Amino acid sequence: MDTTTNRWRTIDIVVASVIAVAFGVIFWAWGLLWGATDAAFAFFPPAQAIMYGVWLVPAVLGGLVIRKPGASLYCELVAAIVSALLGSQWASIVILQGLIQGLGAELAFAAFRYRSYRLPAALLAGALTGLSAAIFDFVYWNKAYELANYRIPYALLTIVSSTIVAGLGSWLLTRALANTGVLDRFPAGRDRALV
Amino acid sequence: MSGVELRGFGWRHAGRKRWAVRGVDLRVERGERVLLLGASGAGKSTLLAALAGLLPEDSGEQEGTVEIDGLEPRKARERVGIVFQDPETQLVMARSGDDVAFGLENRGVPAGEIWPRVDEALRRIGFPYHRDRPTAALSGGEQQRLALAGVLALRPGLLLLDEPTANLDPAGATLVRRAVADALDADTTLILVEHRVAEALPLVDRVVVLEPGGGVRADGPPGAVFAAHGDALAEAGVWVPGRTVPPRHATAPPGELLLTADRLGLPPRLAPTDLRVRAGEALAVLGPNGAGKSTLALLLGGLLRPGTGAVTGTPALAGADARTPPHRWRAPALAGRIGSVFQDPEHQFVTGTVRDELALGPRRTGQDEAAVRATVDALLERLGLDRLAGANPYTLSGGEARRLSVATALATAPRLLICDEPTFGQDRRTWRELVDLFAELRDAGHGVVAVTHDPDFVAALADRTVVLERP
Amino acid sequence: MIGVQPVATPGAPLARRNPVAKLAAALIFSFVLVATLDPVAPAIAIAVELAVLPLFGVRYRVLARRAWPLLASAVGILVTLVLFAADRSGPVLLQAGPILVTQGVLVTAAGLVLRTLAVALPGIIVFATTDPTDLADALIQNARAPARFAIGALAAFRLVPLLEQEWRMISMARRARGVDAGRNPLARLRLFGSTAFALLVGAIRRGTRLAVAMDARGFDAGTPRTVARRQRFTRADGLLVAGAAVLAGGALAVSVALGTFRPLIG
Ligand SMILES: Nc1ncnc2c1ncn2[C@@H]1O[C@H](COP(=O)(O)OP(=O)(O)OP(=O)(O)O)[C@@H](O)[C@H]1O
Ligand SMILES: Nc1ncnc2c1ncn2[C@@H]1O[C@H](COP(=O)(O)OP(=O)(O)OP(=O)(O)O)[C@@H](O)[C@H]1O
Ligand SMILES: [Mg+2]
Numbered sequence: 001m002d003t004t005t006n007r008w009r010t011i012d013i014v015v016a017s018v019i020a021v022a023f024g025v026i027f028w029a030w031g032l033l034w035g036a037t038d039a040a041f042a043f044f045p046p047a048q049a050i051m052y053g054v055w056l057v058p059a060v061l062g063g064l065v066i067r068k069p070g071a072s073l074y075c076e077l078v079a080a081i082v083s084a085l086l087g088s089q090w091a092s093i094v095i096l097q098g099l100i101q102g103l104g105a106e107l108a109f110a111a112f113r114y115r116s117y118r119l120p121a122a123l124l125a126g127a128l129t130g131l132s133a134a135i136f137d138f139v140y141w142n143k144a145y146e147l148a149n150y151r152i153p154y155a156l157l158t159i160v161s162s163t164i165v166a167g168l169g170s171w172l173l174t175r176a177l178a179n180t181g182v183l184d185r186f187p188a189g190r191d192r193a194l195v
Numbered sequence: 196m197s198g199v200e201l202r203g204f205g206w207r208h209a210g211r212k213r214w215a216v217r218g219v220d221l222r223v224e225r226g227e228r229v230l231l232l233g234a235s236g237a238g239k240s241t242l243l244a245a246l247a248g249l250l251p252e253d254s255g256e257q258e259g260t261v262e263i264d265g266l267e268p269r270k271a272r273e274r275v276g277i278v279f280q281d282p283e284t285q286l287v288m289a290r291s292g293d294d295v296a297f298g299l300e301n302r303g304v305p306a307g308e309i310w311p312r313v314d315e316a317l318r319r320i321g322f323p324y325h326r327d328r329p330t331a332a333l334s335g336g337e338q339q340r341l342a343l344a345g346v347l348a349l350r351p352g353l354l355l356l357d358e359p360t361a362n363l364d365p366a367g368a369t370l371v372r373r374a375v376a377d378a379l380d381a382d383t384t385l386i387l388v389e390h391r392v393a394e395a396l397p398l399v400d401r402v403v404v405l406e407p408g409g410g411v412r413a414d415g416p417p418g419a420v421f422a423a424h425g426d427a428l429a430e431a432g433v434w435v436p437g438r439t440v441p442p443r444h445a446t447a448p449p450g451e452l453l454l455t456a457d458r459l460g461l462p463p464r465l466a467p468t469d470l471r472v473r474a475g476e477a478l479a480v481l482g483p484n485g486a487g488k489s490t491l492a493l494l495l496g497g498l499l500r501p502g503t504g505a506v507t508g509t510p511a512l513a514g515a516d517a518r519t520p521p522h523r524w525r526a527p528a529l530a531g532r533i534g535s536v537f538q539d540p541e542h543q544f545v546t547g548t549v550r551d552e553l554a555l556g557p558r559r560t561g562q563d564e565a566a567v568r569a570t571v572d573a574l575l576e577r578l579g580l581d582r583l584a585g586a587n588p589y590t591l592s593g594g595e596a597r598r599l600s601v602a603t604a605l606a607t608a609p610r611l612l613i614c615d616e617p618t619f620g621q622d623r624r625t626w627r628e629l630v631d632l633f634a635e636l637r638d639a640g641h642g643v644v645a646v647t648h649d650p651d652f653v654a655a656l657a658d659r660t661v662v663l664e665r666p
Numbered sequence: 667m668i669g670v671q672p673v674a675t676p677g678a679p680l681a682r683r684n685p686v687a688k689l690a691a692a693l694i695f696s697f698v699l700v701a702t703l704d705p706v707a708p709a710i711a712i713a714v715e716l717a718v719l720p721l722f723g724v725r726y727r728v729l730a731r732r733a734w735p736l737l738a739s740a741v742g743i744l745v746t747l748v749l750f751a752a753d754r755s756g757p758v759l760l761q762a763g764p765i766l767v768t769q770g771v772l773v774t775a776a777g778l779v780l781r782t783l784a785v786a787l788p789g790i791i792v793f794a795t796t797d798p799t800d801l802a803d804a805l806i807q808n809a810r811a812p813a814r815f816a817i818g819a820l821a822a823f824r825l826v827p828l829l830e831q832e833w834r835m836i837s838m839a840r841r842a843r844g845v846d847a848g849r850n851p852l853a854r855l856r857l858f859g860s861t862a863f864a865l866l867v868g869a870i871r872r873g874t875r876l877a878v879a880m881d882a883r884g885f886d887a888g889t890p891r892t893v894a895r896r897q898r899f900t901r902a903d904g905l906l907v908a909g910a911a912v913l914a915g916g917a918l919a920v921s922v923a924l925g926t927f928r929p930l931i932g
């Protein structure tokens with residue numbers, strides 16, 4: 001059976017790409033919104049990190065839907081490249097970020113040895129992708145800010161947002177997608193029959 | 196070594212209790228040209244997918260065997276070319292030429308040979324643009340022809356075509372049929388699915404009729420098959436050539452005015468058009484691909500804002516709302532007055548099951564639950580969808596999806612019904628059922644506007660026709 | 667609204683370079699600059715970037731349109747720094763309640779804003795001048811990216827302009843069936859959410875069908891693929907990459923020589 005091996009079928013590649021492309025478009029729009037809300041968060045700028053989870057959804061969602069090693073990394077990276085192609089203002093740096101963020105979720109699924117895709121795995125993937133994103137931002141974007149009042153709350157909020165939005169959110173989204181029948185050719189869609 | 200061999204073949208789609216096809220024993224020799232017929236939902240498209248090796252084991256259950264030149268279909272993919280019912284999802288690349296080249300690259304054709312073969316394939320199907328033309332800028336008919344070119348360029352030994360001319364204007368359909376005829380050489384086997392037998396006959400030398408319950412109902416040279424089984428086949432839904440259907444024209448003169456369009460247009464999609472729709476009248480809108488018929492249908496249906504001119508509903512249709520244009524009406528009011536059927540049925544589906552899909556409109560327009568159930572059951576039964584009530588609309592066959600989309604608009608019994616290609620992909624029986632439904636509706640004082648390429652439909656139902664030209 | 671086609675004048679000398687070379691040059695140029703926090707190196711880099719822009723055939727107006735959201739981020743950086751700067755050395759310029767602006771704060775702000783711009787511009791320039799099909803081809807042929815994945819991603823990318831159309835179709839379908847939100851903002855939000863979900867479902871459904879269509883034309887049949895559109899990596903492409911490295915290194919060197927260099931790590 002194809003589905004139990006780690007080789008990606010064409011449908012795995014294309015659907016992972018479609019998820020990535022859809023989120024690439026969302027990233028592009030989210031980037032504009034992010035820039036526009038900078039001022040809104042002036043009262044406490046680290047609070048903007050509560051919006052962070054959206055950047056990390058494809059990493060977890062890709063893993064939950066495709067269930068193959070590399071899916072998280074691939075989806076997050078391609079989503080980043082697509083947003084750059086569409087003209088995201090952050091361009092090439094998002095590719096590096098996508099790579100690092102994808103790795104976080106990938107590690108979580110690997111920790112479950114690519115066997116469990118239940119809620120705990122999703123939450124861990126959300127938390128780890130958030131952690132990897134937070135580490136990158138801690139070093140790269142936020143280096144010049146105060147440690148206790150900015151960098152640490154920002155990093156913690158990033159992880160919280162990512163666990164909730166990317167982790168729990170992707171898990172719910174996967175379930176909703178499975179219920180529509182579009183995932184019937186994926187293991188994620190077949191779980192439905194068992195419930 | 197023969198062409199195609201099926202032994203006791205059957206396929207059941209995952210999630211379905213019934214077999215889509217079953218008990219098919221069929222042998223097609225190399226170089227034969229076969230027309231595959233059968234009622235809508237008989238499993239024709241499923242059978243073609245099986246021959247092309249496109250039924251993955253994780254999507255259903257198989258019975259019996261299929262062999263192409265003695266090989267399993269999945270292993271014989273190199274020899275098979277297929278064009279599906281729906282052209283839009285078959286294009287892979289962003290530029291037309293690249294799309295034709297895609298298959299050649301996959302088959303490892305040497306780089307030097309690729310572009311000459313691409314150009315030849317494009318020339319054969321009469322592609323009017325340069326090969327850099329973006330695929331997104333092609334009309335439905337052009338996409339269909341491009342998909343055909345992508346397959347012809349591969350020079351397949353077995354060519355599978357699933358209603359390749361549905362949605363094409365008569366000139367485009369002739370062009371496609373000619374391209375297919377030109378592409379066939381003595382060694383190419385053809386299996387063609389097409390409801391309209393008369394047009395397809397010049398291409399084929401054998402007819403195979405699938406029985407919906409399972410097995411093959413009739414098989415042989417067209418003349419012999421239709422002479423021996425003509426009546427029975429016509430009864431079962433096959434468009435047997437030479438058998439016309441009784442027309443259903445209006446018996447009473449048209450009634451009050453419902454909707455007028457003055458200089459209605461949407462550049463560059465639709466040139467300004469004048470139109471009047473009356474109650475108790477069926478109006479057919481004709482014209483070549485790209486003339487703007489679908490655009491007109493959406494404008495009349497209050498779904499698009501006009502670019503020029505105006506659409507006005509009369510008080511007979513809209514009561515007090517007649518002062519505002521339909522595209523500004525609230526949706527529940529709109530759905531109760533004007534029903535729209537889109538050209539692509541899948542664009543219209545909103546819910547997860549056939550039953551919910553039918554119930555949605557009546558619920559939104561405020562019918563009570565018992566009335567909703569009665570309406571839904573009656574429509575399911577009449578259009579042969581009752582056993583599919585629990586199915587997901589996106590898993591229906593082409594013809595079933597079309598009927599469902601028409602039924603969703605009928606469910607709210609709107610005073611005015613606007614349908615875009617309401618009869619494509621129908622067998623003779625479902626086609627008649629649709630014509631009867633429209634006729635009853637019209638005779639009960641509703642207005643019907645149908646955009647169509649189907650001359651039989653125009654002959655049978657239309658009281659008046661309007662022809663659009665390309666803008 | 668969403669541009670998926672390159673916006674540059676085609677024949678411009680650098681726009682014509684191999685996409686992999688352009689991407690590599692942009693990445694190298696950006697990542698060398700990541701190393702520092704001072705304002706001098708990014709300022710030099712920005713000057714270089716603006717100077718080569720005509721060679722890429724990108725007009726300044728186009729660049730401005732793509733880059734303007736960065737200016738919004740620049741304001742954000744400034745506000746954040748005023749409130750949270752770690753380094754408040756140097757003479758005090760302004761003090762009002764908790765707000766303390768020193769020269770150190772301003773230097774850091776200038777550094778961060780300039781760095782954000784300097785790091786982003788190369789990517790913007792490259793992606794504005796690169797056709798997605800060419801990029802996928804070059805990634806396969808010159809960077810040994812796995813062909814199945816690159817082509818799969820490219821096929822999915824073709825759906826981007828279709829998503830917008832699909833959105834309109836879904837909205838029309840709902841309206842035709844009597845579903846709308848009226849003026850109630852909550853109902854609007856719900857309708858927006860369910861339309862977006864329907865869009866995602868539709869995109870995945872298209873993806874599964876596209877995969878079938880690709881398989882039908884021999885994708886992933888095991889036959890080694892040939893390439894119809896040859897992408898070459900020439901000496902000029904190598905020079906572009908090397909030039910990017912040299913210029914970025916030069917910017918850093920100047921900064922070090924002037925003593926303004928502030929390493930990111932350490
Ligand atoms: N993906 C699918 N999942 C579940 N059921 C399916 C799927 N595709 C088709 N079916 C069902 O299988 C049966 C045969 O469908 P098929 O598309 O082969 O019919 P067809 O003969 O081509 O009909 P038409 O002339 O209307 O196109 C139908 O009842 C249809 O609802
Ligand atoms: N959403 C759209 N945006 C831009 N152009 C469009 C859009 N939809 C259709 N067109 C173009 O407008 C013209 C008219 O399209 P329309 O679909 O109304 O034609 P039609 O007469 O229905 O054709 P067909 O017989 O092929 O269905 C075509 O050239 C088409 O390419
Ligand atoms: Mg069919």
Ligand SMILES: [Mg+2]
Nearest residue numbers: 488489538615
């Ligand atoms: Mg049309």
